[in-house]
Amino acid sequence: MALFDTDTITIESLKKLLQEQIPVKIVDVRSQENFDQWHIPGSELLPVNSALQETDDNVFLDMGFTSGLPVVVVCQEGFLSRKATEQLRDLDIEAYSLEGGIKHWTRVWNTAEMLLEDTKITQIRRAGKGCLSYLIINNGEAAVIDAAVEPQTFIDLASENQAQIKYVLDTHIHADHFSRSKQLAEQTGAKLLLPAQNLVQYKFTPIQDDDQITIGKAVLKAIHTPGHTDESLSYLLNNQILFSGDLLFLNGVGRPDLKSTDEIARQKTAKLYRSLQKILNLPEDTLVLPGHYHQPVAFDGKLIGKTLQYLKEHLPLLYLEEKAFINEILTDMPDTPPNYEQIVDLNISGDAENHDLVDLEAGENRCNSQK
Ligand SMILES: [Fe+2]
Incomplete structure (x- = not known):
């Protein structure tokens, strides 16, 4: 049949x-x-x-x-x-x-889950684009990091777990997809926490280095990790899991060149280097959950993440001296992400109402500084 x-x-x-x-x-x-x-x-x-x-x-x-x-x-x-x-x-x-x-296909997503003691972490993955969002739930409270799919997805997932979304956070101003965080915060009454900066033109609560929020009994701490963008934050959950945004991926590091002149890109690469040093000092068993995956995401329910120890063993880039690192990153950069300037502008204005997001967001992910 x-x-x-x-x-x-x-x-x-x-x-x-x-x-x-x-x-x-x-x-x-x-x-x-x-x-x-x-x-x-x-x-x-x-x-x-x-x-x-x-x-x-x-x-x-x-x-x-x-x-x-x-x-x-x-x-x-x-x-x-x-x-x-x-x-x-x-x-x-x-x-x-x-x-x-x-x-x-760029809109299709799937999930993978893990438990960290009494905290449930759901990774929501845009299968084509490789954008990774996270829902963290503890004791009936939830936080969302980098909402990259329709707000209702997170609302449904939270309600399936009898949790209420209390915080919506972004790691940085994205260049490859329209952030659904503002809409999600509006629809749920959650607090919108964005890295401190003065680019975004709508109301949000700034979050910066060392700030902490509690999700039930779990603690999420912000770490300022500039480089990919100046405002970029990583978030550390219970000192054990690092949501690394576009700082550190499983196959490389974030690109520092978007919206930058050559000189600014060089300065941002130096910041990227220092941010990585900060992160590499965390315990080796810290689990890194990145903001993007470099390949189409399989429907296998397997979490995309690796320990710092694994990344140190597999990414020689992380051992370079600062000068060599800068040269390595800035040489032979991949093409810029499709429509990225327009997407950044939408994320700054917070309004994508009259735009075809399917068209704008189509294409592979190019947040990585390596090809
Ligand atoms: Fe990014």
Whole structure:
């Protein structure tokens, strides 16, 4: 029996299939270049992009394509995948075109959880974009860090855990996605805590180095870690878990060059170096939970995080002297994130009402200073 009685599939349906581990074959019909930039985890690139655009012949017949599983076809915006789906169906293959294509996939999220004694931490991951948000719950109280998906997601997750969101925090002013923190605070009555700075044009409570908040019986402490941006904060939970924002990732460190001249980028890289030294002095078993992941996030429920000890063992960058570190970071920087100047402006104004966030936020994550 067919999975669906239509020949298209929504991102929500695909998310459900992946979460429930229902076997499907996801094929991507975009160009190699687009696929290399970002794709759905587990998907396979079929080299049919040009042929699909240039001819009306059945390109799958030519390549002898077969599949024992239902096939989900992905393209950029959901148009070419329709043509491919039709051709696959002509070969009696149960195929579905992903509505809205990879562009819509940018909104899909999944979760992973962990317990730190009596504190529950849920990592909410935008599967395509790699943005990581966190919900921390202790004793019926909750805090959200870096709300990167729709506010209702956090409201629902908190209520499933009988918790009330008391604080909403950002680690910094983001350049790759619109922060949903202001909206979330407004909708829940939670206190909006942003790193102290005078850029943001709406009301918030500033939080700075050494400030502490309590979530039930848990304590979250701010550590000023400038570099990626001047205001950047990391947050340390119960002296055991570090929410490192865009300072430290599992495969590198944050980029210091956005919205900066060469000279300012150099100064920010020096700050980044010193911030890292501060963090590297924490106990080695501190668990680092970053603000982004560098790959499409799998639907595996596995938390994205590593101990400081692991990161020290795997990131040689962390052992460089300051001068070598600065040179290493500033040499061969990746392309800037798509639409980043506009996204920063939206985060400063706090209002994205007349903007198409799907368009603005589409694309891979490029917060990392390494390619
Ligand atoms: Fe960032």
